[in-house]
Amino acid sequence: MSETPAFELRRVVRRFEQAGRPLEVLRGVDLIVQPGELVALVGPSGAGKSTLLQIAGLLERPTAGDVLIGGHSCGTMGDDARTGMRRHSIGFVYQFHHLLPEFSALENVVLPQLIAGLNRKEAEERAHELLAMVGLAEREDHRPARLSGGEQQRVAIVRAMANVPKLLLADEPTGNLDPHTAEDVFGHLTRICRAVRLGALIATHNLELAARMDRVLEMRDGLVVEYSR
Ligand SMILES: Nc1ncnc2c1ncn2[C@@H]1O[C@H](COP(=O)(O)OP(=O)(O)OP(=O)(O)O)[C@@H](O)[C@H]1O
Numbered sequence: 001m002s003e004t005p006a007f008e009l010r011r012v013v014r015r016f017e018q019a020g021r022p023l024e025v026l027r028g029v030d031l032i033v034q035p036g037e038l039v040a041l042v043g044p045s046g047a048g049k050s051t052l053l054q055i056a057g058l059l060e061r062p063t064a065g066d067v068l069i070g071g072h073s074c075g076t077m078g079d080d081a082r083t084g085m086r087r088h089s090i091g092f093v094y095q096f097h098h099l100l101p102e103f104s105a106l107e108n109v110v111l112p113q114l115i116a117g118l119n120r121k122e123a124e125e126r127a128h129e130l131l132a133m134v135g136l137a138e139r140e141d142h143r144p145a146r147l148s149g150g151e152q153q154r155v156a157i158v159r160a161m162a163n164v165p166k167l168l169l170a171d172e173p174t175g176n177l178d179p180h181t182a183e184d185v186f187g188h189l190t191r192i193c194r195a196v197r198l199g200a201l202i203a204t205h206n207l208e209l210a211a212r213m214d215r216v217l218e219m220r221d222g223l224v225v226e227y228s229r
Contacts, residue, residue, distance in 0.1 A: 004071040006199030007033045007056065007167040012065035014051050025051050027222030028065070033167065036197035038190055040210035042227055043219030049203040050171055052219065056201060057169050058086045070166040087116055091160030091198075093170040093189070097152040099144040105131060105155045106140040109162050116163045123162075130158035133195070134188045150181035157189050161198065168193060168200040174209065182206065 014026040025048040033039050041049050054060040066075035069089050099108045106127050113123035131140045134154040144152050174182035186209045193200045210216045216227035
């Protein structure tokens with residue numbers, strides 16, 4: 001029996017209105033990410049990568065089409081159900097870490113778990129474990145300001161995984177880092193996704209890093225196609 005995909009887009013359309021004229025950014029996108037599969041999304045600025053991630057992350061609704069997370073159709077869900085699905089099943093990593101500055105690295109990884117209803121002891125155990133996986137066991141009591149840019153982003157990555165999501169979405173996760181640090185952070189991101197068999201969709205302008213993923217997709221003319229040089 002084949003495995004349920006981590007995530008699926010079915011014929012997703014997203015239309016905006018710009019200067020009174022319709023702009024179709026996504027024109028019927030089909031996309032499947034399997035559990036443990038790392039997929040890069042590339043394409044020129046304005047091609048629609050962020051729009052696609054917003055829809056995939058249930059932050060926006062498509063004009064038409066459906067999003068399935070772990071086999072569950074989200075198209076007809078109400079807002080509360082979508083929020084619940086987002087909280088429990090999707091992890092987000094952005095270009096900027098968005099860590100809470102007044103909390104330690106550990107607390108930043110514990111908090112989303114408490115919000116999702118886990119007890120503090122379990123949440124702390126998981127946070128210790130995750131931070132150790134990205135080499136930050138010794139730094140977990142530090143506030144973000146005392147961490148380097150790469151370390152901050154490593155905390156953001158494991159925070160996104162704290163609630164054992166089915167899908168990780170990342171929008172330019174290394175866009176704010178120098179090439180060496182970007183490489184290091186990307187290494188941590190891919191290694192930990194593979195270790196926990198988490199499906200990931202990562203939008204990036206960095207083709208060198210994208211090429212290390214299992215698949216590279218390109219946004220072209222409102223559709224997603226296999227990337228070819
Ligand atoms: N809320 C909105 N209203 C109108 N147009 C929008 C809106 N959001 C995005 N767009 C348009 O949709 C297109 C795709 O934008 P999007 O941000 O998804 O591209 P992108 O590929 O992520 O670009 P970048 O690589 O620069 O982040 C752009 O032409 C943008 O102007």
